[in-house]
Amino acid sequence: MKDIMIMNVKKIAFGAAVVFFANFASAQTVQDGINSIDSDKFAQAKTNFTDMIAKAPTAENYFYLGNTFLRQGEPDFAKATESFNKGLAADGKSYLNKLGLATVKLGKGDKGAIAEIQKIVTDSREKDAEVLFRAAEALTLFEKNNSPDLAIQFLNKAIERASKKEVPAHYYYTLGDAYRLKKIPGDAMSAYDKALPLAKNKASVYTRIGTLWMAAQQWKQAKESIDKAIATDATYAPAYKALAAYDIKYQENAKATQDLINYTKYADEDPYTQLEIAKLYFTNEDYANSKMILDKIFDKVEDPIKFKLRAYQLFADGKYPEAKQSIDSFVSQAEKSRVQPADQGLLGLIAAGLAKDEKDAAKKSALMAEAQQKIGLAKAAKDETMKWDMELAKIAGGGGASQGAADSGPTNPTIEGLKQKVAANTQDTDSLFKLATAYQDAKNWNGAILTWQKMSTLLPDWAPAYYSQGYSYQQAGNNDAAKIAYEKFISTVKPADKEANKQTLAYAYFAVAYMSKDADLAKAKDYVAKSLQLDPTYQDAVKLNGEINK
Numbered sequence: 001m002k003d004i005m006i007m008n009v010k011k012i013a014f015g016a017a018v019v020f021f022a023n024f025a026s027a028q029t030v031q032d033g034i035n036s037i038d039s040d041k042f043a044q045a046k047t048n049f050t051d052m053i054a055k056a057p058t059a060e061n062y063f064y065l066g067n068t069f070l071r072q073g074e075p076d077f078a079k080a081t082e083s084f085n086k087g088l089a090a091d092g093k094s095y096l097n098k099l100g101l102a103t104v105k106l107g108k109g110d111k112g113a114i115a116e117i118q119k120i121v122t123d124s125r126e127k128d129a130e131v132l133f134r135a136a137e138a139l140t141l142f143e144k145n146n147s148p149d150l151a152i153q154f155l156n157k158a159i160e161r162a163s164k165k166e167v168p169a170h171y172y173y174t175l176g177d178a179y180r181l182k183k184i185p186g187d188a189m190s191a192y193d194k195a196l197p198l199a200k201n202k203a204s205v206y207t208r209i210g211t212l213w214m215a216a217q218q219w220k221q222a223k224e225s226i227d228k229a230i231a232t233d234a235t236y237a238p239a240y241k242a243l244a245a246y247d248i249k250y251q252e253n254a255k256a257t258q259d260l261i262n263y264t265k266y267a268d269e270d271p272y273t274q275l276e277i278a279k280l281y282f283t284n285e286d287y288a289n290s291k292m293i294l295d296k297i298f299d300k301v302e303d304p305i306k307f308k309l310r311a312y313q314l315f316a317d318g319k320y321p322e323a324k325q326s327i328d329s330f331v332s333q334a335e336k337s338r339v340q341p342a343d344q345g346l347l348g349l350i351a352a353g354l355a356k357d358e359k360d361a362a363k364k365s366a367l368m369a370e371a372q373q374k375i376g377l378a379k380a381a382k383d384e385t386m387k388w389d390m391e392l393a394k395i396a397g398g399g400g401a402s403q404g405a406a407d408s409g410p411t412n413p414t415i416e417g418l419k420q421k422v423a424a425n426t427q428d429t430d431s432l433f434k435l436a437t438a439y440q441d442a443k444n445w446n447g448a449i450l451t452w453q454k455m456s457t458l459l460p461d462w463a464p465a466y467y468s469q470g471y472s473y474q475q476a477g478n479n480d481a482a483k484i485a486y487e488k489f490i491s492t493v494k495p496a497d498k499e500a501n502k503q504t505l506a507y508a509y510f511a512v513a514y515m516s517k518d519a520d521l522a523k524a525k526d527y528v529a530k531s532l533q534l535d536p537t538y539q540d541a542v543k544l545n546g547e548i549n550k
């Protein structure tokens with residue numbers, strides 16, 4: 001689920017600043033805190049800067065503590081604001097803390113903050129490279145509220161100011177980030193390449209390069225760069241987060257789980273970091289670990305995002321009233337800019353789930369109208385967090401196939417033996433195919449559906465898996481889900497394979513036509529005609545054609 005998982009490649013990639021003060025010991029302490037942020041050790045960074053404030057409550061130290069709250073997986077705007085205000089109390093002219101407060105506004109969706117940031121830079125007379133850098137960082141920090149053109153302008157000036165001594169590597173990191181936002185990967189890569197010889201921890205740069213390749217869907221190069229990062233520094237946590245994203249992409253669930261274990265090992269116990277890990281486990285379909293971590297840190301995290309994640313977990317368990325309560329809590333507490341189309345879609349699916357058991361006809365009708373309206377919002381936004389139509393069809397058919405239902409269904413020694421093979425190697429498509437077929441032979445339709453789904457995840461272009469899902473859903477009595485699976489089969493068959501799949505295509509078109517005839521007569525007529533074009537002798541299609549074209 002994209003908005004949950006939020007691999008947030010951007011946040012893996014964004015660099016951390018290095019600030020040099022005249023006092024060397026102080027510079028090392030600042031550097032330690034900045035390195036902790038860059039390594040996703042936010043609790044350690046907060047402790048570092050809090051200790052620095054205790055020794056010297058300067059405006060700069062308050063800024064770095066506040067900035068830590070902005071850089072963590074989910075920004076804590078309240079605590080960041082508190083720290084920036086204390087910085088301004090220490091020095092009312094502090095450009096850094098003024099930038100911090102403007103950054104909070106930008107993060108909350110106030111795009112007027114861009115002009116405010118620009119004015120702060122102008123007021124500083126652009127003499128301080130650090131102010132220029134922090135302004136640019138603010139303008140690249142948030143996925144939906146940013147200004148990469150202005151960031152590039154500020155960064156080039158910061159590089160020019162710093163070039164009299166030595167340009168810090170993080171200036172180039174952030175320049176790369178800005179070019180990524182502009183979708184100019186070539187310039188982004190050039191910026192990262194310039195950072196590489198300057199960086200003390202080259203794992204940091206290799207990870208950024210790897211995530212850039214991932215954004216460009218160049219998976220081989222991405223894996224090579226991430227492997228270089230880990231080879232350079234096996235304790236650099238963000239590299240494992242990037243590797244988990246790679247393995248999740250390839251459905252290497254067992255490997256992704258190990259990546260997340262390593263990420264947890266090398267990051268720290270900051271509750272917000274743990275929240276990110278819970279999201280990633282959920283994306284990896286490891287719901288047990290996701291729930292375990294969320295339960296552990298739920299009361300320690302103030303960010304309402306926790307309610308969203310819990311809502312998805314409850315929805316997956318079919319606990320619709322509890323899921324609605326959680327997503328309502330998120331929507332009511334979160335900044336409006338953080339409520340995504342997928343959240344409306346989830347509310348729609350929950351409404352459909354509630355309608356399933358509603359006895360009052362008027363309430364049932366209202367819930368279904370709400371479901372269609374909210375799911376329509378997600379689909380109109382082209383959101384792909386969930387397969388909206390399929391999820392709705394699963395609910396209409398009594399819920400999706402569950403592992404519990406499959407395990408309690410019909411079995412035999414062949415099924416049990418194949419289950420062990422698949423458990424030992426989740427990528428074994430041959431055993432998955434045999435297991436799905438064995439489930440079908442035993443009429444364990446839940447088991448068949450789940451196994452064919454795993455096949456289509458591993459081999460998304462292999463059309464027969466969708467046909468078999470359709471057949472299994474149909475046998476399980478869920479015609480809505482069957483219809484969607486058959487249509488996916490039809491759309492996935494390659495033109496060169498149509499002749500070889502002629503008979504199955506004819507049946508798929510007929511099945512969709514038959515299941516659509518009461519709700520969508522025009523579609524039924526169109527599909528039964530296509531069925532007969534493929535096989536004019538198909539008697540069921542001939543009969544249906546006669547019935548609906550009287």
